[in-house]
Amino acid sequence: MPLLDSATLAACDLCPRRCRADRAAGARGICGATDTLKLARAALHFWEEPPISGEAGSGTIFFSGCPLKCVYCQNHEISTGNFGIEVPPERLAEIMLELEDQGALNINLVTATHYAHLLPGALAEARRQGLSIPIVYNTSGYERVEAVHELGDLVDIWLTDFKYADSALGRALSHVDDYPAVAARALAQMAAELARRGGAAERRDGTWTRGIIVRHLVLPGHADDSCRVLDMVWDAVGDVPISVMNQYTPNAAMRAAGGELARAVTDEEYEQVLDHADDLGFSQMFWQEGGAVDESFTPPFDTTGVLRRADA
Numbered sequence: 360m361p362l363l364d365s366a367t368l369a370a371c372d373l374c375p376r377r378c379r380a381d382r383a384a385g386a387r388g389i390c391g392a393t394d395t396l397k398l399a400r401a402a403l404h405f406w407e408e409p410p411i412s413g414e415a416g417s418g419t420i421f422f423s424g425c426p427l428k429c430v431y432c433q434n435h436e437i438s439t440g441n442f443g444i445e446v447p448p449e450r451l452a453e454i455m456l457e458l459e460d461q462g463a464l465n466i467n468l469v470t471a472t473h474y475a476h477l478l479p480g481a482l483a484e485a486r487r488q489g490l491s492i493p494i495v496y497n498t499s500g501y502e503r504v505e506a507v508h509e510l511g512d513l514v515d516i517w518l519t520d521f522k523y524a525d526s527a528l529g530r531a532l533s534h535v536d537d538y539p540a541v542a543a544r545a546l547a548q549m550a551a552e553l554a555r556r557g558g559a560a561e562r563r564d565g566t567w568t569r570g571i572i573v574r575h576l577v578l579p580g581h582a583d584d585s586c587r588v589l590d591m592v593w594d595a596v597g598d599v600p601i602s603v604m605n606q607y608t609p610n611a612a613m614r615a616a617g618g619e620l621a622r623a624v625t626d627e628e629y630e631q632v633l634d635h636a637d638d639l640g641f642s643q644m645f646w647q648e649g650g651a652v653d654e655s656f657t658p659p660f661d662t663t664g665v666l667r668r669a670d671a
């Protein structure tokens with residue numbers, strides 16, 4: 360049986376957590392999801408990397424819940440708080456078409472890991488009704504190889520995090536034991552799927568129609584681990600476009616807890632990581648100017664675009 364089949368939900372093992380929640384019977388997995396699709400926002404987004412957002416914006420769909428539970432999450436309202444509105448699965452295809460009508464350069468599925476079983480049907484329906492823009496799979500990197508493979512013909516652009524090289528850090532900050540090994544295997548599979556499709560491709564204006572970007576958020580006090588992450592990425596897939604981010608912003612829980620995660624990343628830490636990326640030989644690198652803590656990177660999770668206009 361393929362992994363991305365609704366039968367999977369009876370003992371869910373869609374993601375590497377494999378928590379086996381009986382979502383088909385309405386139980387909630389560690390990710391917070393039941394069998395019902397829940398979305399937090401569907402709108403144009405202008406703050407992804409330039410080949411993704413371009414001038415027109417990326418048609419971003421935020422899924423509620425998340426298999427990881429990163430303590431510092433910037434989207435904690437939806438990832439841990441599970442904020443969103445339940446909608447029927449047919450709505451997903453409609454939303455994609457509405458975003459294309461609004462001028463989106465692509466459909467950007469943000470943390471759809473725990474709803475991946477709905478994607479083949481929704482994408483087939485949206486394509487049948489004329490969806491013509493690429494699909495971006497925007498993920499924490501904590502994915503099963505089987506899921507990546509089954510999505511390989513549907514996803515055009517992989518926008519994947521690689522968060523930690525040290526398993527202990529993954530355990531402490533995201534409550535999973537195996538993040539580095541899982542992320543490395545998933546990344547290698549994403550690169551293989553892209554290669555099978557013919558590799559990266561772009562429009563005349565430089566925006567992408569196929570590709571991969573590996574994102575890494577530098578955490579305060581952990582620049583050495585960031586450098587090891589870059590080593591792992593290089594070892595897994597070689598010279599791939601990377602996006603090294605310094606936008607870490609302590610959330611309320613991190614500010615209350617104190618310690619290193621209560622502050623922003625220093626310029627020295629960020630430069631250490633960027634220098635290491637240069638030393639390794641990454642030839643395409645996105646980085647951020649200015650400091651952290653720019654709220655514009657985090658859109659309001661107000662369910663914009665989730666409901667049909669008549670239902671809103």
Ligand code: SF4
Nearest residue numbers: 371374377378388390
């Ligand atoms: S997708 Fe959710 S329910 Fe399924 S294995 Fe992962 S955490 Fe558990």
